[in-house]
Amino acid sequence: MGRAERRDWMLVLVWTAVIYATLPIARRLSDRLIDAGYKWVLHKGPILLIAVAFAAAVIYILKKLDDRRAVRIFLLANVGLAYGLFLKFLGKIPIERIHLLEYGLLAMLAKRAADHRMGSALAYIFSAFLVADIGLGDELIQWVLPDRYFDWRDVATNAVSGLLGLALWACLFQGTGSAKRDREPDTMSLNISK
Numbered sequence: 001m002g003r004a005e006r007r008d009w010m011l012v013l014v015w016t017a018v019i020y021a022t023l024p025i026a027r028r029l030s031d032r033l034i035d036a037g038y039k040w041v042l043h044k045g046p047i048l049l050i051a052v053a054f055a056a057a058v059i060y061i062l063k064k065l066d067d068r069r070a071v072r073i074f075l076l077a078n079v080g081l082a083y084g085l086f087l088k089f090l091g092k093i094p095i096e097r098i099h100l101l102e103y104g105l106l107a108m109l110a111k112r113a114a115d116h117r118m119g120s121a122l123a124y125i126f127s128a129f130l131v132a133d134i135g136l137g138d139e140l141i142q143w144v145l146p147d148r149y150f151d152w153r154d155v156a157t158n159a160v161s162g163l164l165g166l167a168l169w170a171c172l173f174q175g176t177g178s179a180k181r182d183r184e185p186d187t188m189s190l191n192i193s194k
Contacts, residue, residue, distance in 0.1 A: 005116040008109070008112050011109050011113070012110050015105060015106050020137070020138065023148065024145055027148065046087070046101055050101070053168075054080050057076055057172055060172060061171075072171055076168075076172075079164065083100065086160060087100070096154070096157055099135075099154070099158055100161045100164065101161075102158075103134075103158045103159075104165030105165060106134065107131045107161075108168070110126075110127035111124060114130075128159070128162060128166060131159065131161075131162030132155075132158065135154075135155055135157075135158025135159055135161075139152075142154075
């Protein structure tokens with residue numbers, strides 16, 4: 001395993017650890033924000049961050065990418081619509097919107113790491129299942145925590161959030177070569193034939 005691949009998997013592990021480590025304090029933190037008058041952070045914060053990410057994605061597509069800009073922007077608009085619908089679905093419990101950010105980013109990190117060893121389609125599938133499994137782990141941890149509980153809807157929310165993150169990744173990087181990183185030669189990928 002090369003240095004870049006190790007770094008990418010380390011990012012997946014660190015982000016997973018951050019998600020898991022915040023489980024015992026997330027509810028208390030959200031309650032304190034609400035009590036302090038910062039309810040908007042939970043309600044509008046994730047929406048604002050997602051809007052900024054999509055604006056940055058459009059700028060990236062317009063400035064950096066190939067001649068398929070119109071197709072990419074059309075796809076990005078549809079992914080944005082899916083995010084909007086999912087945000088509306090999650091509107092009843094605003095803290096759940098955080099899952100879009102947590103698991104969307106986790107899926108992108110997993111895809112980036114999986115690209116080192118797998119073809120693109122397999123890396124997407126692997127990343128989707130990995131994120132779903134980590135999301136299930138999130139709920140299993142909550143099951144044993146006091147004042148928290150296991151909920152299959154949250155497992156589904158985590159998985160859908162990961163899929164939306166992968167869809168955003170595909171809009172930005174699929175077919176551009178941007179997702180490929182320089183790899184250190186190793187015995188599994190070394191092509192000696194001339």
